[in-house]
Amino acid sequence: MNDDDDAPVEAASRGYAWEARFERSWEQIQEDPRTGRLKSLAAVTQRARKRRRDDGVRGVRRGMIRYAVLVVDLSAAMAATDWSPSRGEAVASAADTFIRAFFDENPISQLALVALRDGVAELLSTLNSSPRSHCDALATAVAGGCYGDASLENGVRLAAAVLAPIPAYGTREVLVLFGGLATCDPGDVRAAMDGLAADGMRASVVGIDAEVYILSLLSKRTGGMYAVATGEAHFGELLAGHVTPPPTVGDGVPPTLIRMGFPLLRALPAPRPCFDDNLAARRVGYVCPRCEAWIAHVPAECVLCGLTLVSSPHLARSYHHLFPRR
């Protein structure tokens, strides 16, 4: 069971033998100094990895509907080639994996993508629940190159603007992947952080190679986590730790009724343009129960009437976060 969980990660990093990072196989075993017996550290590291993924807290209520903004640093610091092929591309592929795992684990959540490049923060994709659009947008952005300064303040402000209209029942999060050691801001970054904290948005940061004061301040002020990755694999692990929702702080939100639609899969005799797929014509799709719009993928938000459309397996998937297994 344990091996199955880690198999996709290992397979992705395998490739050709000469491309793999230099492996120190002698560090996988440890000798007991007194008896001289050998012990494999693989089980220990695996358990530690699992613990990190859950961030150590079990049986705690977590948010079910997450609205997250992923802020990716595409500044000149990410053009460094100490990770292969470059930091930016390695981070982008880790983010790719993360996005897919995120929607796998939290089907009814939504994600937005922001890039920090050349001193500005660009919104690569708006808040939606389609992993493919996010991954495509990210790939295009990374192909555009990594240059300029990263401005944390602009990224934080843009994320706050994206998350501002979200109602209180969703947990609002910002996840920053920062590869540099400094931020070059036009205004006061601490005021932006205070704004986040005041609105109850949680900002977590995954950094690379060194602890930067402003990032640790951001995570502390807003109640998030700051972790620094020592290598590519470690970066992927830290990112995977954010796939499960963070524990709810305090009493959470008072119970509210959320209107949701449960469309059924229908097959039409003739193709019909879909509203959420750039009007591409499809024969198979979903019909919104309220406005009868033709939707290609679910879970989604109906383009016409804004109703959250889910299917019951998705809801069941997220259910155990709200009512944790004992």
Place this chain on the structure above:
Amino acid sequence: MAWMISRLLESSGVGVRTTPLATRCRLPTSSSTTTSICSTPRLRGSSRATLLGNVWWCLTRCAHNIDNVCIDALSVAIRGDTLTRSLRNLATLNARVGSIKTTNADRLADEYARLVQGISIQGILPAAQDDAGRRRATADIIQASPVIPADAIEETVPGNIRKAEHFLRFLRRVIDHLAKRMKRPDVLQESAPKFVHALLVDVQSDAKPLRFCSERLKSLLTTLEVADAAAFAPLQLVADMATLLGTYGKGQSFALIFEPFDERLPSIPDPVLQLCCLDASLAMKPVFDRFQSVVLTSGTISPRDMYAKVLSFTPVVSRSYSMSLQRNCICPLIVSRGPDQVAISSKFDCRGDKAVVRNYGMLLVQLAEAVPDGIVAFFTSYTYMESILAMWDDMAIISLLLERKLVFIETPDTIESSLALDNYRRSCDAGRGAIFLCVARGKVAEGIDFDRHYGRAVVMLGVPFQYTESRVLRARLEYMRDNCGIREGDFLSFDALRQASQCLGRVVRSKADYGIMVLADKRYVRADKRNKLPQWILELMPEANVDLDTDAAVSVSKAFLRAMAQPLDESAQLGTALLSEADVRRLAEKDKVRTTELAAQKEHAKAAAATAPEPVAMQMDEDDDLVDYLGAVGATDFEDEAMQVLEETEAQLRAP
């Protein structure tokens, strides 16, 4: 720390009264100048006048500069404009005396009467009046005199300076003589007796009035009810010099050095007459005499035997403690070569070498790339810093630095430097990162901390030797070579390493803090320099981190930063770096047992004294209880006080 001091004192069984200064000490490193408990007011910092009663311990923190402080306390420098200003002061005083004579003549008459009877110089009567106590109490009150109390004369003021006009005329003659001596175009270096002899011949007096100059002037200022005593500082300086000359003019421990201009700037006339104290042990003597135990503590006292030689005392206990850390929170490195393998150094002959300067620049640039937030770089002197910055500007290294972090520079001007420091901190707080370039013996190095993100790395560019051609330093080195047996090279490198350690210690202020310490000079690799670093730095510097080149140093720093960025396991610290609650309770239990033991022993001693009144010759070794011994010989008064103080300390321990 207060707890630890109380434990130390209790374990020796001596009665103690902790002064506020003693309970404020910290381990292991401390910034700020020396503040010491001493009855000589000219020692910088606090002159605690409230030490009445039985104070047995004197605890000094930041004592690494104590020899410099002792020297400065007994040295006076007089510049050209000091004399002109003091002449002006004299004129003012003459006018004041003239006016007072017409309006309120009995004030002067009172002062005269007081001086004749010799009751008190300042007109302040000491509190305790019995003969034995009076001597000590006067020594404790803030003294007007710049000399150490043992040498302060206890006689009455001599007749030729008792009257105000006569005294002012005497001062005038002294100032005229000094002005005459300072008119020479060349350098003068004389021993004190020769100078004093010439002075006395010119002033037509003997040495005794000279000794009273300072006190007499203070008394005069008090009598005339001068509101703005600070305006008379030049005159007080001259009076201090006269007093020092009169008191110490006979020995070889003082030298007079006159320089018409500073050698580094020969075109600017800047006459300075300096009375230099060459012997640091003079000012320490009263401290050693007055207190039963003196403890010198600092984070960077190293090597310890040098202090013993300079201050001429034999330490009873000489210990060096290391930090108890959970993880190695400092990363000391010695970089001796640049990426092109050219050795880097701040030696005088290497200073113009473009390769060396470029290597220093690239070291800083690569560190700026690898280290987040603030970096502090220390240069050995202002002139060196300016020349290096000019060359870096030509090589476009400054623009490389600016791409990564903002650059701030310390200047000799205080306001500019404090502005620079303020903006440096703002830049670090805003996440932009910054580099602060300052000088190893400047104001920033003495007082400012760069803890947490304000200083993640400190770089010492070169070895901060003092200006070795300075005459004052040469005189002092000669004296130490002849009298203390310290070689000049040893002392100079000791002083340089002491300064370097002080600079390095700026970045780490707590156990949760971490920092990289880079010593960038090939001379640090040599064992005679490296071994002078304090133990807590040497312990955390493995052999592999000595003699690195720039690239290796940067990769070591990166690995260190990666390790430090990982989360700290709080629970693992208990027992090693922190005391857990159980540990504290256990130690408190031991204290309680100890105090009951002491009380029981005292009872036993009392009973023994009652039955056998003749004194018993006891063998005193270090572990013997002093209370026990004194109890045996019947010194009951001391016991009572000791018990009372022990109870007080116990109460202090129990209180949070």
